[in-house]
Amino acid sequence: MSKIKFSEYDVVICGAGPAGLKMACELQNKSSGAYKVLLLDKKKPWQEPVFCAEAVSADRLSEFWPLKEQWIRRKISGIYFTSPSRDRAEFYSKDCGLILNRALFHKDMADTASSMGVEVHFDALCRKVKKTADGDGAWSLEIHSLGETLEVKTQVIIDATGPGSKLSTGVPELAGMEAGDADLESGVFAVVDGVEHSPEHIELFFGSDFPGGYGWLFPRDGGEVNLGFVLGRSTANQGSSRDMLLKFINEYFPTAQIKGIYGGMIACGQSKKMIAKSGFFKIGDAASCVNPISRSGIVEAIQSAAIASASVLEWLESKSATERLEIERVALDNWINSLGSAHLQLANGKKAFSEVTDKQFNRAAKRLSRLPKEKTSLIRIFFAVLFSSPSLIWKLRSFIR
Numbered sequence: 001m002s003k004i005k006f007s008e009y010d011v012v013i014c015g016a017g018p019a020g021l022k023m024a025c026e027l028q029n030k031s032s033g034a035y036k037v038l039l040l041d042k043k044k045p046w047q048e049p050v051f052c053a054e055a056v057s058a059d060r061l062s063e064f065w066p067l068k069e070q071w072i073r074r075k076i077s078g079i080y081f082t083s084p085s086r087d088r089a090e091f092y093s094k095d096c097g098l099i100l101n102r103a104l105f106h107k108d109m110a111d112t113a114s115s116m117g118v119e120v121h122f123d124a125l126c127r128k129v130k131k132t133a134d135g136d137g138a139w140s141l142e143i144h145s146l147g148e149t150l151e152v153k154t155q156v157i158i159d160a161t162g163p164g165s166k167l168s169t170g171v172p173e174l175a176g177m178e179a180g181d182a183d184l185e186s187g188v189f190a191v192v193d194g195v196e197h198s199p200e201h202i203e204l205f206f207g208s209d210f211p212g213g214y215g216w217l218f219p220r221d222g223g224e225v226n227l228g229f230v231l232g233r234s235t236a237n238q239g240s241s242r243d244m245l246l247k248f249i250n251e252y253f254p255t256a257q258i259k260g261i262y263g264g265m266i267a268c269g270q271s272k273k274m275i276a277k278s279g280f281f282k283i284g285d286a287a288s289c290v291n292p293i294s295r296s297g298i299v300e301a302i303q304s305a306a307i308a309s310a311s312v313l314e315w316l317e318s319k320s321a322t323e324r325l326e327i328e329r330v331a332l333d334n335w336i337n338s339l340g341s342a343h344l345q346l347a348n349g350k351k352a353f354s355e356v357t358d359k360q361f362n363r364a365a366k367r368l369s370r371l372p373k374e375k376t377s378l379i380r381i382f383f384a385v386l387f388s389s390p391s392l393i394w395k396l397r398s399f400i401r
């Protein structure tokens with residue numbers, strides 16, 4: 001462990017999840033190391049377990065980071081969609097995704113950032129930001145690291161601190177910014193042994209046991225699986241997530257031996273609030289970049305960092321206040337034009353999707369389970385659910401427009 005080297009930086013990135021790690025690498029790579037970049041996290045990003053089900057699309061991830069066998073737990077070739085009556089529809093494709101070992105993936109990204117010249121400290125809590133007294137527009141960031149409190153000065157701060165980010169709260173210059181709390185939902189899971197499963201499949205569970213969300217079984221290494229669920233925000237007061245998880249496991253997987261229970265928040269809503277202001281940029285969950293329906297946020301965080309890194313570099317190169325304001329305004333447009341507008345559409349249809357009844361799921365699953373798996377495309381599954389109740393077509397029109 002070492003102390004923070006300098007009192008001034010060009011860019012400080014707060015948070016070393018996938019968003020912060022990708023941002024660090026992109027800035028170094030695209031500027032050929034022209035800027036002094038500091039990457040901070042309160043803990044090592046490879047600290048186990050990472051609170052996540054760790055599922056990603058192989059194709060989407062490889063657009064942004066080269067895949068490496070050593071951090072892939074499983075390659076997935078099928079998805080079971082299971083209705084409340086336990087009827088299963090199977091979707092099969094050569095690439096249904098990957099289950100990552102996120103700890104090793106983060107380590108690989110962190111080593112890459114370090115080797116590119118980014119200064120990294122994973123024992124550093126970012127506590128407070130304020131504009132410096134110099135009147136030069138720079139930020140002062142208060143950090144607690146290795147038992148000491150210190151301040152560093154920086155032109156740009158990247159907030160990659162994840163869902164429900166508090167770094168910009170109460171800072172007058174950052175009023176009205178996205179706070180990573182758009183439709184904050186809770187996800188909870190257990191790592192378990194002793195469950196019969198296919199290591200090449202993930203299984204998703206729908207119905208009133210998972211109001212507003214869905215349950216999952218994701219295979220891990222050896223015989224381990226990750227069993228968990230995410231619930232809609234409106235169910236937040238329906239009881240303890242832990243108790244609901246234990247009920248799910250006891251009912252669906254009575255032979256399971258629980259090794260540990262974990263949980264976290266997921267920022268599942270897309271907003272149109274600013275994500276860049278006054279040299280302060282938000283990415284990943286801190287900018288509410290999660291897919292509102294699938295609740296996937298790993299590749300989305302990485303993509304948001306890749307997009308925002310171009311704005312940050314443009315901002316640093318420009319010395320005009322008007323130009324910088326425009327770059328900040330366009331940062332949101334850039335995200336909306338890539339994934340944000342699809343997320344807005346999904347967020348609109350979310351309520352209607354949560355109103356699909358058990359009967360409708362059962363009817364759709366029965367219909368689909370009669371089809372050979374090769375013929376069960378995701379779109380067919382979607383429409384089978386839709387046509388199990390014609391009234392849903394109207395409610396879900398925002399999806400199919």
Ligand SMILES: Cc1cc2nc3c(=O)[nH]c(=O)nc-3n(C[C@H](O)[C@H](O)[C@H](O)COP(=O)(O)OP(=O)(O)OC[C@H]3O[C@@H](n4cnc5c(N)ncnc54)[C@H](O)[C@@H]3O)c2cc1C
Pocket residue numbers: 014015016017018019020040041042043045051052053054055056124125126127160161162163187188189228263264265266283284285286290295296297298299301
């Ligand atoms: C239970 C659960 C299951 C999930 N499953 C999936 C899945 O299967 N697939 C998928 O794609 N997504 C999944 N997600 C979502 C995914 O985990 C997130 O979208 C993704 O991690 C977002 O990346 P990020 O870098 O924006 O934030 P994070 O990964 O949350 O990283 C933020 C980092 O900031 C650090 N930090 C926070 N505050 C401070 C501070 N003040 N100072 C310094 N450091 C700080 C944290 O320690 C952390 O390392 C799941 C989420 C949960 C909760």
